[in-house]
Amino acid sequence: MTAARTSEKIQLADRAIDVWPDDVEVLDWVEPNVKIAVFNDTEAYHPRLVERTLALETDPVLGKAFPGYAGSAKVYHLDRWNYPEAELIHRRAQELFKRVLNTPNAAVDLSWANIYREGDYCLPHSHVRATAGIVYFLELGLEPGADSASGGAGQGRFMFADPRFKVCCREEEHAMTTPGGPMARNGMMIMFPGKIVHMVDVFKHPGPRITLSWNLNEHFVPGSPFPEPAADNPQPS
Numbered sequence: 001m002t003a004a005r006t007s008e009k010i011q012l013a014d015r016a017i018d019v020w021p022d023d024v025e026v027l028d029w030v031e032p033n034v035k036i037a038v039f040n041d042t043e044a045y046h047p048r049l050v051e052r053t054l055a056l057e058t059d060p061v062l063g064k065a066f067p068g069y070a071g072s073a074k075v076y077h078l079d080r081w082n083y084p085e086a087e088l089i090h091r092r093a094q095e096l097f098k099r100v101l102n103t104p105n106a107a108v109d110l111s112w113a114n115i116y117r118e119g120d121y122c123l124p125h126s127h128v129r130a131t132a133g134i135v136y137f138l139e140l141g142l143e144p145g146a147d148s149a150s151g152g153a154g155q156g157r158f159m160f161a162d163p164r165f166k167v168c169c170r171e172e173e174h175a176m177t178t179p180g181g182p183m184a185r186n187g188m189m190i191m192f193p194g195k196i197v198h199m200v201d202v203f204k205h206p207g208p209r210i211t212l213s214w215n216l217n218e219h220f221v222p223g224s225p226f227p228e229p230a231a232d233n234p235q236p237s
Contacts, residue, residue, distance in 0.1 A: 010088040017044055019091045026099055029182050030167045031160075035100050035191045039092070042187040049085040050139050053113045053210055056081065073115040078212065079108065093134045093214045096191055100132070101218065109215040110225040114200075116141065116156050116209040122200035124161045124179075129225055130194030130215035137184045141209030156203030158184060158211070162196045 009016040027036045056075045057063050064074050075081075078090045094106035109129050114122075127133045135158060142155060159181040160167070163174045170178050179199060182190060192198070194215060203209050215225065 010084055012084050020095050031165050033193055037096055037189045039187045045085040052083050072117045072120045075113040078111040097132055097216045100191055103218050105218045107217050107220045109221050111214045114211045116203045117207040121202040124197050124199040126197050127194040127215050129221050131217045132191050133194045134191045134214040136189045136212040137186055138212055139210040141207035142205055154204030156209045157201045160198050
């Protein structure tokens, strides 16, 4: 993680903001190939980005509704939202990929927002066509007084459920018995290998719970990132 720091800025409605602030470090999680960065300047862009995400939920081109097992709604292609707050967080995801892999390249195969409401969840899955997946927690959607640090059921918790992760195999090696993940907070960005199995626990609050996701590689992957249509084939989470 020795990539040179970027001095680029994005002009928001009322200020220019660093693509990568100097105080943001890339940290290891329990599993060393899972990386975390936490941004502390969210008040500058979260309110408008939440508003924009929800406004695009019903967009006929970018928005798509899915059943509960795959999240209630998605808004694809953050780079096409024509919104500086979306461009900022899109660039931050690319910058995290570059820093972790020490590469000058970060090709986004697909990006999207996930909008969860009460009863939504996402089954365990991996991402195809992706060296790495990145998730950004924009709005946890918990009711006032809910303890997000408790990690209790019903909070729409993002978790890994993979037999290759020791933290998931506490009883026997390579036997996945215990899904687990970092305690999320608004402004946290997490990067992990695309083939690692992950999930989102059922969300039992009114919400909305909003995360942003990316599939990235060092170089462009030809073809469409969307699978062939099938009634039982959910879109990426």
